[in-house]
Amino acid sequence: MSASPTPIVILASGRGSNYEAIARAIAEGQLAARVLAVVSDKPDALVLQKAQAAGHATVVASPESTLAELRKLDPKHEAFLVMAGYMRLVSDELIEAYRSSRGYARITNIHPSLLPAFPGVSSYAKAFRHGALITGVTVHLVEPEMDSGPICAQEAFGIVDCATEADVEARGLAVEHQLYPATLQWVLAEEFNIERRGDRLCVRPR
Ligand code: GRF
Numbered sequence: 001m002s003a004s005p006t007p008i009v010i011l012a013s014g015r016g017s018n019y020e021a022i023a024r025a026i027a028e029g030q031l032a033a034r035v036l037a038v039v040s041d042k043p044d045a046l047v048l049q050k051a052q053a054a055g056h057a058t059v060v061a062s063p064e065s066t067l068a069e070l071r072k073l074d075p076k077h078e079a080f081l082v083m084a085g086y087m088r089l090v091s092d093e094l095i096e097a098y099r100s101s102r103g104y105a106r107i108t109n110i111h112p113s114l115l116p117a118f119p120g121v122s123s124y125a126k127a128f129r130h131g132a133l134i135t136g137v138t139v140h141l142v143e144p145e146m147d148s149g150p151i152c153a154q155e156a157f158g159i160v161d162c163a164t165e166a167d168v169e170a171r172g173l174a175v176e177h178q179l180y181p182a183t184l185q186w187v188l189a190e191e192f193n194i195e196r197r198g199d200r201l202c203v204r205p206r
Pocket of ligand 1: 085
């Protein structure tokens with residue numbers, strides 16, 4: 001892999017399985033990135049313990065103080081922000097601070113549904129309770145409105161044979177852990193074209 005590693009700051013609130021998948025992909029040479037820090041709004045988040053064990057810097061910051069912390073970690077805003085189970089909305093000011101000259105914000109998120117279906121929280125459970133036959137995972141760039149930014153990648157999977165919400169989540173997480181690092185590979189390198197469709201920006205790998 002020849003691309004120089006893109007600095008990333010991972011924002012996460014919880015268990016951190018996506019953080020682990022990303023860190024693994026970096027360690028295995030599958031993803032050209034360098035973790036500057038893991039930032040969490042929750043001081044007791046498991047992801048912080050995992051990051052410390054892996055030797056990554058950790059920061060606890062409220063949504064209001066996150067931009068100030070990022071200015072210390074990444075003064076020139078050269079990093080990509082990678083949201084991985086971050087359960088807070090980021091401020092409009094933070095999104096603008098990371099907006100590139102090509103129009104999109106250099107912030108990614110992973111959402112556990114095929115957006116625009118089931119935005120918000122507990123999306124695997126919502127799909128299960130809705131009786132959906134398939135659901136999926138979306139990786140997208142972040143815009144101020146929740147779960148609304150340009151879609152980078154989606155992967156669907158069947159849930160007809162799932163007996164519980166937990167079954168759907170287990171299947172979904174396995175998809176997430178492959179899809180997020182694979183998508184970050186081209187998103188972080190900004191190897192994508194942008195086209196406008198109606199009032200939306202669409203992102204496609206080159
Ligand atoms: C994942 O399902 C992710 O899609 C959603 O929150 C969950 C985070 O899981 N945004 P983890 O903390 O990465 O294990």
